[in-house]
Amino acid sequence: MDGVTWPAGGGLLPATRIPGGELAAVAAAADYAVLPVGAVEWHGPHLPLGTDLILAEGFAAEAGGAGGPAAEAGGAGGPAAGAGGSSSPAAGAGGAVASAAGSASAARSSGDTTTGFPGPRGVLFPAVPYAACPGQTRPWPGTVSIRPEIAVGYLADVIEGIVAAGFPRLLIVNGHDANMSTVRAAMEWVSGRRTASLLLVNWFQLVTPAETTDLYGPLTARGHGGAYETSGVLGFDPGAVRLDAVTDLPPKPKLPVGHPYVLVESRPDPWQGWSGHISLASEAAGRQVRATAGARLREIVAAWVAAPPPAPPTADPLPDVAADGPAPTAGDPTAADGATGGDR
Secondary structure, rough: OOOOOOOOOOOEEHHHOOOHHHHHHHHHHHOEEEEEEEOOOEEEEOOOOOOHHHHHHHHHHHHOOOOOOHHOOOOOOOOOOOOOOOOOOOOOOOOOOOHHHHHHHHHHHHHHHHHHHOEEEEEEOOOOOEEOOEEEEEEOOOOOEEOOHHHHHHHHHHHHHHHHHOOEEEEEEEEEOHHHHHHHHHHHHHHHHOOOEEEEHHHHHHHHHHHHHHHHHHOOOOOOHHEEEHHHOOOOOOHOOOOOOOEEEEOOOOOOOOOOOOOOOOOOOOOOOOOEEEHHHHHHHHHHHHHHHHHHHHHHHHHHOOOOOOOOHHHHHHHOOHOOOOOOOOOOOOOOOOOOOOOO
């Protein structure tokens, strides 16, 4: 292989297919890296144990837009390529990837098609498959759960490893709601150790509750294994769903308030490791969910890669006033005029 390069419109390269000797050049030319995070978890008799992985990997591929693995697998209507490198790597015909770095990166992020690179270019890392799962699903068959403290440490190592490989911008696409806290904790840890811009996006939140009401009607559609999540899987892999395996299991009503809250219960009733109005799910709704959420994810990525990079972390949290700040004045509480330094 003479060199690794992206499809003509930008998109994603699978990290697992990049030769070690070309990694530095690929990292220099890339705008960002992508890490899907999911779970292996019971979602009911109608959904696969890898539901969260299908959604995380699918939307991670959607982040690449046209020219990414989703397009290579058959366009907007076809199943997305997995994050493990199932798409064939694109071989370069025009020399080393490093020649595309520098000004081309800025042109891509701004959408300048005159350079031949109209979209951001990313590197897709294999998905994190296992996660901390809630007590509501741990007893059900097929759920593989790891302890939250293990999840945070593991994710911190994975994220730091990707950043250390030369990818200071890392997009994390989440398919499992319980990951939001563990991933966030890991991101905060790494951001204090490495110069990094770490972006976490939960696919579930890319379509609003009002929009799902428009799509499914007044009955509750959002929930674990419900119509919204089921439709999402149908949008990527219709063959993985068994709509005839269950009847509707109306979920427990939400609290009659409009304020945000998080409610964790050991076993809400009714509950069978899932709940929802599955009769509302459809492949057509799944295609709409995929298109809407995918487009919004690409908007987020475009704005993110165009933004200035962060400054490096520092071990010095407070500025040295004597060395860097203005000289104290007579009215300054820090002036050496007998001020106590207390609140005034």
